[in-house]
Amino acid sequence: MTNQTRPPRYLVGVDLGGAKMLAGIYDETIRRVDTVKRSTKSDRGPAAVIERIARCIRDVIDEADARVHDVRAVVVGVPGKVDRKAGWVVQSDVLGWADVPLVDRLQEAIGLPVLIENDHQLATLGVYTLELKSRPRRLLGLFIGARIGGGWLVDGNLCEGFAEVTEAIGHLMLDPKGPRCRCGGHGCFESLASRHAVLDQIHRAMLLGRRTVLEEALDGLGRLRAKDLFRAYRGGDALTCEVIDSAARWIRVALANLVETLKPEVVVLGGGMTEVIREALRDSIFRSGVEGHETPTIDDVPVWISSLGDEACLAGAALLARQHGEVNNE
Ligand SMILES: [Zn+2]
Structure with missing residues (x-):
């Protein structure tokens, strides 16, 4: 990769819960620029929820007056067991999901690199780094x-x-x-x-x-x-x-x-x-x-x-998104 074009400078994290989802857009210093909250409506099934996540991500990018290509990567914190390498949600009782290829579907919908991780793992990473x-x-x-x-x-x-x-x-x-x-x-x-x-x-x-x-x-x-x-x-x-x-x-x-x-x-x-x-x-x-x-x-x-509350998972997601970018730019 050459440095002639400006690299994407934003990171997006999503905290996906059974009742609501929260998307946060961060700059590279992990300063939160904006957040958007939306209900999950998990009873509508994975395809509908993934569409809602995509919309939530587009909205938070828009709220920050950024464009999709200004975003380096998106990391979604999932309430359940994930296979990070395969990009699948293996099991989430909270969402009622089993074996959902979340990464592929979401990448298709938003056209950005997507990673997933368990939400509590991300929250631990957020507290570790910020606090x-x-x-x-x-x-x-x-x-x-x-x-x-x-x-x-x-x-x-x-x-x-x-x-x-x-x-x-x-x-x-x-x-x-x-x-x-x-x-x-x-x-x-x-x-x-x-x-x-x-x-x-x-x-x-x-x-x-x-x-x-x-x-x-x-x-x-x-x-x-x-x-x-x-x-x-x-x-x-x-x-x-x-x-x-x-x-x-x-x-x-x-x-x-x-x-x-x-x-x-x-x-x-x-x-x-x-x-x-x-x-x-x-x-x-x-x-x-x-x-x-x-x-x-x-x-x-x-x-x-920790006093980070919701911020812990979102910031952890942004941190992982930043790591992903670093690996890709090597
Ligand atoms: Zn039990």
Whole structure:
């Protein structure tokens, strides 16, 4: 490649969720220029969703007053198992997809290089680069939201072969007598501590006559957000505290096992439930350090509470898009 023409200077990341998708356009310093959000409508099937992703990408490029050929590559964060090399979504329960050739179809639709990766892996990469300044050599990400998943980086590289593990973390069996999980098992980590699990337990207790300040939002219990839970927890609502404290205990157990097995240098905790879980774990994993600074640790491994939220996956996607360009320009 000659340098006579100006190389594409934008990177696009997409965080594809079961309910909504978020596309972000970044410059080469991973500064976010703009984002566009759209509902996923996964019930319409893969072809319709891929068309919506393509539209979302075109829209975010347009919002940034850029053109398609100004974009180097697009990386899509997928909620499920992906085969990055083949460009297939192997399995995504959230989307209801199995063996979908997402890369080929999306490249055809938008005419840009496309890569895919598991969303939690990308979020781990985003936190590693933006918040941890690329320091820890072995980094474990744990993301607690509607789902639970992990990410694993060694020297800043997404590990091939970890795709199986990243999804499996949510299905670590912690309590054989626990509730049924969407995977068909019982007492999986996700069925005990995800946002869905917490809401489900609160809902069931309410049906049995337990009172809670969350009753005000009873009509839309399924739509309760993490911040509603945080407010009720902070306010000392008995039912919310009971359920969240139980979830936090399971997170503590899972973290202890993961730290023991994988021996990370740092653990990142992120996802939509971060704030409330941080509060609930305060006594069990956070202890005061020198000069009153909080130094969260679990079994002597520092725990980094990410404040990137949605940005983690998008920025991770932009970073991977940038790497792709670098490889191609060699
Ligand atoms: Zn499960």
